[in-house]
Amino acid sequence: MLILKRIVIRGKSALELRISIFSLLTMAKSISKFICQECGSIFPKWTGQCEVCKAWNSIVEEIVSAQTPSKNITIPDDFFSFVDSAKNDVNALYSYRHKTCLEEFNRVLGGGFVDGSAILLGGQPGIGKSTLLTQILTHISGIENYIYVSAEESVRQVILRSKRLGINNSKLKIASSSNVSQIIAALSDIGKNSVVIIDSIQTIYSELIQSPPGSISQVRFCAQELINFAKQKNVIIVMVGHITKDGAIAGPKTLEHMVDCVLYFEGERTYDYKILRVTKNRFGPTDEICVFSMTEQGLVEVSNPSSAFLSEHNENVSGVAVFAGIEGTRPILSEVQALVSNTSIPIPRRASIGFDSNRLSMLTAVLSKRCKLNFSNKDVYLNIAGGLKISEPAIDLAVVAAILSSLFQKALPAPSAFFGEVSLSGEIRQTHLAFSRIKESQKLGFSEIYCSHKTDSFEQLSGINIRKIKSVKDVFNILKQ
DSSP, X not given: OTTTTTOOBTTBOHHHHHHHHHHHHHHHOEEEEEEETTTOOEESSOOSBOTTTOOBSOEEEEEEEOOOOOSOOOOOTTSSOOOBTTTBOHHHHTTOOBOBSOHHHHHHHTSSBOTTOEEEEEEOTTSSHHHHHHHHTTOBTTOOEEEEEESSSOHHHHHHHHHHXXXXXXXXXXXXOOBHHHHHHHTTTOOSSEEEEEEOGGGOBOTTSBSOXXXXXXXXXXXXXXXXXXXXXXXXXXEEEOBOTTSSBSSOTHHHHHSSEEEEEEOOTTSSEEEEEEEEETTSOSSOEEEEEEETTEEEEOSOHHHHHTTTXXXXXXXXXXXXXXXXXXXXXXXEEEEEEEOOSSXXXXXXXXXXXXXXXXXXXXXXXXXXXXXXXXEEEXXXXXXXXXXXXXXXXXXXXXXXXXXXXXXXXXXXXXXOEEOTTSBEEOOSOHHHHHHHHHHTTOOEEEEETTOOOOTTOOSOEEEEESBHHHHHHHHHO
């Protein structure tokens, strides 16, 4: 440093020279960051609990190389595009859809795959994600290149699963790799009308990121590289994502914002029915679902989920009510089961499966207040048959009816269905798509529908009795008759 003070190189002062050397040393230096693997928050040092998401032992040290931005940035001539209905119709770009061999899967996507789209599919281990994607690769309209890249299984394992499912596609190419640079280099020659399956994004890594596979930095970087490749080459990329213990897709939350479509494959291991639910879709509707049945030959579509979930419905049993619900734009009828039993413990239980436990406690409190009932010495259990998970507020009326039916040990009037939101005042509030709910109930043989008193009257529906009720007291009076 003493020598640097006295010399000047090509007109540069010693201060400028020291700054230049310091910049070179800084560029080569790696920066250590502590990142939460649950929410992606960055901390200056390690702590046992994340201050943002409150998760324990989720903060991991990751090495990030310091890089300076490039100054040689070129802008292409066609960097900006213009929306002109006469020359460039944006709607026409997405009018053509690549339809798969599964009609229900096409309906969830909004009609099929769109060129240049990136799709994220999440689900619990062993639920059937790889099986579903392998079946989809049997035939897709307009697709010339079928590529399945597995970072978790060998090529032989994927071939054995394809033979078990009866997949016979001579265009299907299978590879096993976990290096994102190698995968993109191998896919560089493919063009439009191609679909690529990446199984899974949590096992893909890049040598440019000095952190283990599955970390926040690796997942974000590798996903961005694959998405950029899909947009540039105009190909379809489907990435499989792991699920955490809370039921969310593992990795940074920004992963779901980066892709065009997010699909959740859910269902209980003890049930044959699996539900594919879409939570984000830039090219179609959201909140749509489709139901599959797991068989030895793979996943089979269930065209009428209502009849499947009500196949064992018994009309002469107390504590059972049928809910006319809506999943996306599709009406689905499901069975709500309630059990009210005496208890001697100081704090009675409120337990539910497939329904929010906090909302169950709220509805029980509404019945206690508005109907003058005593639940302080009674346990209340609730179950949605078939492994469904329902968060729609319109199920409140069916839950209240099932609880009262179990409490009085009296079956509800048959055959009847319920839908309506219950407020804290006990009023039954109006819900959307009432006509679709009533029409689906009529198709399945239900002659009575209990709903809000504000529901419109539909003259085109004949042979069905719509009983409009104002509050939970009306349900209470029906069972007390």
